[in-house]
Amino acid sequence: AHAKGVMRTAWMLVGMSIVPLLILVGGVTPAVRSVVDGAPISQLAALRHGVAGLVHAVIPCLLSMLAVVIGSLALVIPGLVLLVLLSLSGATADRDGDLRTRLALGVSAARASMVSVTVILVVSIGIMLVAVYFLQRGLPIPLPKKPAPELLPSFRLFARYAIIGIAIAAPLPAIALAAIAARARP
Numbered sequence: 606a607h608a609k610g611v612m613r614t615a616w617m618l619v620g621m622s623i624v625p626l627l628i629l630v631g632g633v634t635p636a637v638r639s640v641v642d643g644a645p646i647s648q649l650a651a652l653r654h655g656v657a658g659l660v661h662a663v664i665p666c667l668l669s670m671l672a673v674v675i676g677s678l679a680l681v682i683p684g685l686v687l688l689v690l691l692s693l694s695g696a697t698a699d700r701d702g703d704l705r706t707r708l709a710l711g712v713s714a715a716r717a718s719m720v721s722v723t724v725i726l727v728v729s730i731g732i733m734l735v736a737v738y739f740l741q742r743g744l745p746i747p748l749p750k751k752p753a754p755e756l757l758p759s760f761r762l763f764a765r766y767a768i769i770g771i772a773i774a775a776p777l778p779a780i781a782l783a784a785i786a787a788r789a790r791p
Contacts, residue, residue, distance in 0.1 A: 611760045612741070615767040619737050622771045623688070623730065624670055629779040630786070631662020631695030637783040662695035665707055669694045689723050690715050696786030714789035721785055729778035736770050 635654035639646045646654070669691035677684025694711035715722050740763060 611764045615737060615741075615764045618764075618767055618771060619733050622733055622775065623726075624666065625771075626729065626775045626779055627666045627669065627692055627695050628659060628662045629695075629775055630693065630782045631666065631697075632656070632659035633776070633779050634658055634696040634783040634786060637780060638787040641784065641787040658695075665694040665697065665704060665711070668704070668708070669711075689719065689726060692722055692726060693782060693786045696783055711786070714786045717789045718785045722782065725778050725781050725785075729774065733771060733774055736774070737767050740766055740770070 632655045635658050636646065636651040639651070669687075672691060673684050673687045675684075676687040690712050691708070692711075693715045694708050696714065697707040697710045
């Protein structure tokens with residue numbers, strides 16, 4: 606039962622991996638924006654602005670994911686469209702203004718590059734799904750009625766490797782999304 610719970614948790618983490626990805630967009634946007642503007646900032650300033658961007662991106666990203674979940678409950682297609690449109694909401698974390706204005710800026714940036722944002726999201730989610738699927742193939746599934754004790758640690762490793770893989774894979778699409786948002790700003 607514990608092994609099956611670990612499997613469900615790992616697959617659920619893959620499904621929820623989009624939330625940290627969108628928040629991470631807010632963290633990398635200040636550094637990417639400085640490079641796009643042609644005035645790169647120091648590493649210490651990038652770290653300081655990145656941490657502030659992560660903190661300020663949490664609320665817009667959580668509201669965006671709530672909208673995606675509500676849209677997905679209505680039908681799947683509106684939820685997916687909302688995911689694409691609201692995926693750059695974390696990139697406006699360093700902007701002044703109220704939350705509605707920041708979300709509108711994110712939607713307008715995503716709308717301007719709808720195909721690119723869609724491709725980045727589909728590829729990043731697809732890579733994570735394929736990676737976890739192949740990682741799962743190394744597990745003894747289905748488990749025998751009385752599994753040997755040496756089989757059970759492999760399930761724990763499966764969950765750890767899934768989390769590590771998500772953490773390693775998230776920065777590249779976050780940087781790509783931040784670059785789209787930095788180029789599309791008013």
